[in-house]
Amino acid sequence: MINVSVLGYGTVGSGVVEILKENADLITKRAGEEIRVKSVLDLRDFPGDPVQDMIVHDFEEIKNDPDVQIVVETMGGVHPAYEFVKASLESGKSVSTSNKALVAAYGPELLEIAQEHNVNFLFEASVGGGIPIIRPLKISLAPDEILEISGILNGTTNYILTEMTNNGSAFDTVLKDAQDKGYAEKDPTADVEGYDACRKIAILTSLAYGKQLDFEDIYTEGITKITDRDICYAKKIGAKVKIFGSSKKVGDKVSAMVAPKLITSEHPLYSVDGVFNAILVKGNMVGDVMFYGQGAGKLATASAVVSDVIDEAKHVNVNMRTLWDHEKLALMPMDEVKSKFFVRVKGTKDEVQEQAAKLFGKITAVDAGFDDEFGFVTEEITEAVYEQAAKEMEIINKIRFDA
Amino acid sequence: MINVSVLGYGTVGSGVVEILKENADLITKRAGEEIRVKSVLDLRDFPGDPVQDMIVHDFEEIKNDPDVQIVVETMGGVHPAYEFVKASLESGKSVSTSNKALVAAYGPELLEIAQEHNVNFLFEASVGGGIPIIRPLKISLAPDEILEISGILNGTTNYILTEMTNNGSAFDTVLKDAQDKGYAEKDPTADVEGYDACRKIAILTSLAYGKQLDFEDIYTEGITKITDRDICYAKKIGAKVKIFGSSKKVGDKVSAMVAPKLITSEHPLYSVDGVFNAILVKGNMVGDVMFYGQGAGKLATASAVVSDVIDEAKHVNVNMRTLWDHEKLALMPMDEVKSKFFVRVKGTKDEVQEQAAKLFGKITAVDAGFDDEFGFVTEEITEAVYEQAAKEMEIINKIRFDA
Incomplete structure (x- = not known):
């Protein structure tokens, strides 16, 4: 039996608990062992909720619980997520996180600590929600030199641009509608200014080259300046406007940016519309491969977290090496x-x-x-x-x- | 240092040798150890070729070579591939194969032998060429009950149908052209009658449910009856004709078939044209995820084989469990x-x-x-x-x- 502790009972955290319960039988079969949630860290109580008796308010309790082998971090934000994840790894617990801000900021350090303690730090859910991309990039594309990554990495902005394209509406109108539908946050800055996509392309690019690309160094342009007139022009040239996080090997450097781009129907990501995400990776041997799915959402993202938990359950006391050094990636000047x-x-x-x-x-x-x-x-x-x-x-x- | 032996120096086998040489530095870094080809089994000699001094004509030599830890099987066909793979696993060597016929026929047995001998039997390249699909299905989608798999699994037939659609040409004309271009075999039966796709959907479905789906039990219909008139009708209803390998969970049974289908532009695989392959998987938690890329070709397929080799190099004496029992999957009557x-x-x-x-x-x-x-x-x-x-x-x- 593997005991899991979930830090943060929000959207993704509650999804993780739900999946581990709903799909318990098949997860036990595939992991080779039962995986159960033992404790859930949250400041709130959840009377009447299935987890009401598992709620813990003090992280120390989890850190010091020798039964807990795997910690799921779904709190979001850099602090105290960083301190909790670090302490978990140092206590010999594997960690699975959906927290892109944490991974972009502290990836190499946390991977190093995991390796030192013979545990694992996995973060499939930090990019592309439910889309398998981190593991394929690390393992399936390991034979390849990565030449290029192009991703529609943010569902909110892809939804807004799709609606603007389909209905000719203005940015503000669509944003308001997306907020009403729950597709956009009350404060949409991180999405519409490209900050979210920026952290994701930083993670993917760092993994592709095994070196640190600081998200602060990536040129980032959002979609707030895109107007209905831009969309008219786009249609005139048979193109769509999409916002991409992208990076590309140029000589011995790598260029990276987040920016809206015009793409024509020849582009493999042309038909990726609405809240869907997709990531195109070009390898020097495999050519173009593309991954597509729900880039966000409770159960899709939680499914990615649980895939890491199962992998960690199958690798107790075996560190799966992830190449991502502290050394800075040589970035091409913009x-x-x-x-x-x-x-x-x-x-x-x-x-x-x-x-x-x-x-x-x-x-x-x-x-x-x-x-x-x-x-x-x-x-x-x-x-x-x-x-x-x-x-x-x-x-x-x-x-x-x-x- | 990990020593590899390659069985069969044909298209894929020579691609494996090429990738392990060309990308040697990054593969060493990612595997944590140098991986080199020690011997190549082929009936022919290859004077002047880089492998000329590694050629071995007798499999026994490889089987009995204690230095060889990983065997790559790229001979194709069921015999003697089966005997060689079995003997390799029994000698404590991990095997990576691109051979769909072998995997569809003997998957559960070979996985069992691998487990008994604490080695690995991997076959990422057996479906979808360079597209990462076997590993994502096994590991990334492990939290999910698989509800549906729909794949454009054969590049030759997708190319033929695409050309028929774009140019209004007749089946025979396009087939001839595809043969001239090297996209179709001289004897195109396995492709155009759907036999190739049938083995692939058998493998994917067996892995999805952990039980054996015999390819002989799958209803299989090729594309030889599709005419230019069918294409005219398809266009009239805004649809394309594509040949799918598909399976679906219906109650406690699974339906499976290979057949041409009409799909409209709403379908995520609508724009998968030419020699490209794509596989859509629907999980009960993750929703729709889609994988796209080159379904065949020397280096794309070889890249998938090498990804298995690297994974095996990282799992020496550690069997990565793959759920695929001998027990027959309950198939819904057609x-x-x-x-x-x-x-x-x-x-x-x-x-x-x-x-x-x-x-x-x-x-x-x-x-x-x-x-x-x-x-x-x-x-x-x-x-x-x-x-x-x-x-x-x-x-x-x-x-x-x-x-």
Whole structure:
């Protein structure tokens, strides 16, 4: 029998308890042993809830419980999650977490502690919710040098952009609707500004190269500037606007960013709509592989957490090596990163086309029927070239064009 | 240092040797140990090839080599692959294979032998080529009861159907072209009759439920009867024809089949075209997850084989339990399986519509502009009802409609 303690009885934590109960028989079979929840840490009490008698208010109780072999951390936030996870690992307990903020900030340190204590620190649920991506990236793609990762990593923003595309609605209207439906938080900043996706691409990229990519170093642009006019232009060129967390090997460096991008129907992630997430990984041997599913939600995310718990139950006192050093990954300066850009500038086509071509190089005009502005797509240019040229014109908006 | 022996220096086998050489540095890092090919079994010699000095003609030499810890089986076919794999496992060597015929026929026995000898028998490459699907199904989806698996599991037939759809060409023309391009074998039977997909869905379904589903018991229908007229009808209803290997939990039984199906753009696999493969798995907790990539090809398939080799190198003398018993999976009789059917019958609409409705129940006519026949879609009916009704009319073709 394996005893589990769950830290935080919120959405994901209660999902973990539910899955371990509902699917108990098959989980016992697959793990080779019964896995049961022994205690649940929460500041609140839950009278009438199945866990009411398991609630513990003091983490020390769990840390000092020799029966607890696996700790599930679903509290969210960096502190005190970090202190609790660290103490759990140091007490010889394996940890499974859904906490992307924790993993992005302290991944290498916690993995090192787990290795020292011959236990495991797993975090499948920290990226892509229920989509198996961390384990496939670590194990299934281990033979491959990773050339590129492109992910639709945030369901809230993908939902908003999908609705804007399908209904021509404005950003604010769709955000309000998403909040009403519970798809977006009251304070949507982390989602719409790309901070959530940024931590996720930091984790994936660090794992792909075995070195630390600090999320603070990743250029991050949200979707708040995307308007219905951008969507009109996108449709004109047969494209959709999606926000990507992406990274790419360029020589001996890696470029990384979070930004809205235009993609056409040729792109494997073109049809990933609504709250769904998907991650495309390009390996130097396997080519393109893609993983798709529910990027959030109680049971989908909890399923990923429980997959880690089962794996840990099968690896008691055996550390499964995860390569993710403290050493910093060599990041390509954003200035040098190359993209095509879709650009909208003030002024009529006649007034500004010539100047745009002089500044941005070869451009292709896009006519979406607006008389007071001029839209065009550049060839592949560096961010530095874009920035320099943009200074000379009245830019309304720009979106990178992944084609 | 881990020594590997490769049985069969064909397409996949030579890909394995290439990957272990080309990506040696990162594989050493990820495996925690150097992995090198020590010997290659083949009847032929390969003068001038990097493996020329490793070639061995007698399997006994490999079996009796105490230095060889991992055997890669990429010979294909059931015999002597079965005898060689069995002997390897009994000699305490782990085995990684790409051989779907072997795994479908002898999976439970070979897994049992591996467990007895504390080694591993892995077969990621046997389904979906380079797509990580076996390991995610076994480990990432371990918390879930699997409700449904739907896979585009054969690149050759998906390529043929895609070309028929895009260019309106006839089956024979596209097959010939696919053979010329090397996408189809000279003898295309195993692909176009669905036998290849049948073994793959047998493996996936057996793993999903931990019991043996014999591929011989799976209803299997190929794509040789699909004509350009079927494609016209498909387009009329906004659908594509794809051949699926699929299985589904219905009560305490599982239904399984290989058959062409019509799917609309709502289906997550609608845009999986050309030689690509994709597998959709529905779990009772995680919901829909989808895996996509190159279902065949030298390096993609070899990458999957090498991922197993690395996993085995990390699990020396530790059997990773795989649940797949000899016990037979309770298969739902095909008669009871329910589908919607798209049906084409001889005669004009006026002549046969009434009779069709009498026989098949509520139907929806589809007009693709052919005067000498009548096309319609039924509601969901059992195979038995379909068969009974079909006897009474002159059926030109039928395709199940997954909508």
